[in-house]
Structures are given as C-alpha cells and as structure tokens.
Amino acid sequence: IICMIPVWRRPEILNICIQRFLKIKCPYADVEPVFVISKEDPEFDLNYQLIRSYKYLIYKNAPLGEKKNAGLRFCRNFEWDYFMDLNSDNVFTLLMWHYYKPYFESKTDFFGLANGHYFYHLRTDTVLRITDYAFNDEGPVIWNGGRMIRREVVEAVGDLWRDDHHTGMDGMSHYNITKSGFRASYVDAGTLPLMMNLISNITLTPVEMLEDYGEKVNSSWAREVFGLDGD
Numbered sequence: 001i002i003c004m005i006p007v008w009r010r011p012e013i014l015n016i017c018i019q020r021f022l023k024i025k026c027p028y029a030d031v032e033p034v035f036v037i038s039k040e041d042p043e044f045d046l047n048y049q050l051i052r053s054y055k056y057l058i059y060k061n062a063p064l065g066e067k068k069n070a071g072l073r074f075c076r077n078f079e080w081d082y083f084m085d086l087n088s089d090n091v092f093t094l095l096m097w098h099y100y101k102p103y104f105e106s107k108t109d110f111f112g113l114a115n116g117h118y119f120y121h122l123r124t125d126t127v128l129r130i131t132d133y134a135f136n137d138e139g140p141v142i143w144n145g146g147r148m149i150r151r152e153v154v155e156a157v158g159d160l161w162r163d164d165h166h167t168g169m170d171g172m173s174h175y176n177i178t179k180s181g182f183r184a185s186y187v188d189a190g191t192l193p194l195m196m197n198l199i200s201n202i203t204l205t206p207v208e209m210l211e212d213y214g215e216k217v218n219s220s221w222a223r224e225v226f227g228l229d230g231d
Contacts (some may be wrong), residue, residue: 001168003084004071008025008038008061010047012087013122013198018050020091020227027094030103031084036071064169065161072160082151089198089227090145096194099187100148109153110177112142114186116194118222119214121198127222128214134186142184143170146195151183193225214228 003021007014021033036192037044039090057074059067075083082104096116103111112132120127134142147170154160157180160173178184187194223229 001025001029001082001084002075002078002080003033003086004036004068004075004087005033005088006034006036006048006064006067006071007051007088008041009043010200011043011050011090013200014047016198016228017088017091019130023227024092024094024097025074025115026097028097029082029104030038032080033086034071034075034080035088036067036074037155038067046182063164063166065165065172066163068161068169069159069163072154076154081151083151083154085149085170086145087197088169088210089200091197091198091228092146092195093193093226095189095192096146099189099194103148103185103187107150108148108185109182110142110148110152111185111187112147112168113144113195114142114188116189116192118193118196118226120196120219120222120226120228125219127217127219128217129191131191131218141171141174142186144195144197147173149177153177153180156180193222196222196226202218 033054035054035056037056037058038052040061041047041056055115059070060064061067115131117130117133118127119130133144157176159178161169162172165172174184
C-alpha cells in the first residue's frame with residue numbers, strides 16, 4: 001500500500017499524524033507514505049524536516065487538484081497494490097486495518113469508510129462523531145481520508161482529480177472512478193473509532209460546517225483512543 005499525503009502548513013499537526021502513522025502499523029501489509037510538499041508553504045522548512053526521510057515530491061500547492069495528480073503520477077513510479085488517499089491531518093486506529101482486511105483480500109476496486117469518522121477541533125477541545133459519513137443528498141460518496149484504490153483502477157482512470165480545482169477533491173475522484181465502471185464499496189464500522197481529522201484554524205473543512213451533522217463525544221475518551229495524549 002502506498003499512502004499519498006499532501007502537505008500544507010500545520011507542522012505541529014503533521015508531526016502528530018506521522019507519529020501515529022508509524023505507530024499504527026498494518027499487521028498484514030507494508031504501508032509506505034509519500035508526501036507532496038510545496039515550496040511556497042510558509043512552513044516549508046519545518047514540514048520538510050518532518051518528511052525528508054521518506055519519499056516525497058515538491059510541487060506547487062495550487063490548484064490542489066493539480067498537486068494531487070502530480071503526487072499520484074509520482075507514486076506510480078513505485079510498486080504497490082493499493083493507493084491510500086490520506087490527508088496530513090488524519091490519524092486512525094488499528095481497528096481501521098481490521099475492517100479493511102476483507103476488502104483487500106477480495107481485491108475490492110475502491111473502498112472507504114461509511115462510518116467511524118471523528119473530527120477533533122484542537123483549539124476548543126471539541127470532538128464530533130459523524131455517522132453515515134459516506135452519504136449525502138446527492139447519493140453515496142466516499143469522503144475523507146483512508147480511501148483505498150486498487151492499482152488497476154488507478155491505471156485505468158489516470159488522473160483522479162481535475163487540475164483546475166482546489167476543493168471537492170473526494171467527490172471528484174469518486175465520480176471519475178465510478179464513471180469509469182468501477183464500483184465503490186463502503187466499510188461500515190458503526191460508531192467505532194476508525195479515523196479522526198485534526199481540525200485547526202487552517203483547514204478546508206471548518207468545524208462549524210460539521211456541527212449540524214455531528215454528535216459531540218467525550219474529548220478525553222477520543223484523545224485516548226486515537227493516542228493523542230501519548231501512549
């Protein structure tokens with residue numbers, strides 16, 4: 001599994017995510033991170049120090065679709081079976097790998113989480129749990145980090161995003177994959193904690209946008225489960 005992580009600012013959050021990524025090892029597959037970092041990032045030097053020992057690509061940040069496509073093309077230079085689409089503010093638990101295993105074993109084309117998503121606003125110490133996260137008024141779409149795409153799908157579809165877009169990345173790639181004839185599958189773990197977004201004041205998804213859809217949960221419990229208090 002190759003895991004692409006675009007980077008922009010927030011080195012303190014990036015550091016947390018890298019440390020959690022390294023700790024929560026997949027028990028049945030090798031998972032390698034690839035970072036896409038941008039020179040115009042005001043925090044470039046700090047972020048570069050965090051990612052320089054891994055595979056990385058330096059590419060302009062905007063539009064984000066172009067940056068992600070460039071990162072995906074870079075990833076195609078390496079050997080892997082699945083492409084993992086992750087954000088630099090995502091942390092996950094070992095449970096995610098447990099629920100993903102049957103999908104890998106059946107060589108599922110494209111899958112991601114329908115539930116198990118938590119959002120943590122660091123400044124206010126607020127945690128929201130979003131259920132039925134993969135579904136909206138327009139139908140089912142796999143959103144957020146941890147989406148898995150089989151290599152054969154990537155080779156068939158090519159660029160997953162539109163170069164000229166800066167938002168709507170998940171919906172766009174979902175559409176491009178399914179319109180090419182591949183089916184999306186949804187991993188439903190109910191309310192079990194699988195994936196968490198660390199939300200700061202610099203984010204594409206402000207916590208205020210999620211408050212109408214999420215249920216507040218105990219932040220101490222969530223921090224412990226996702227290993228944010230140290231373990």
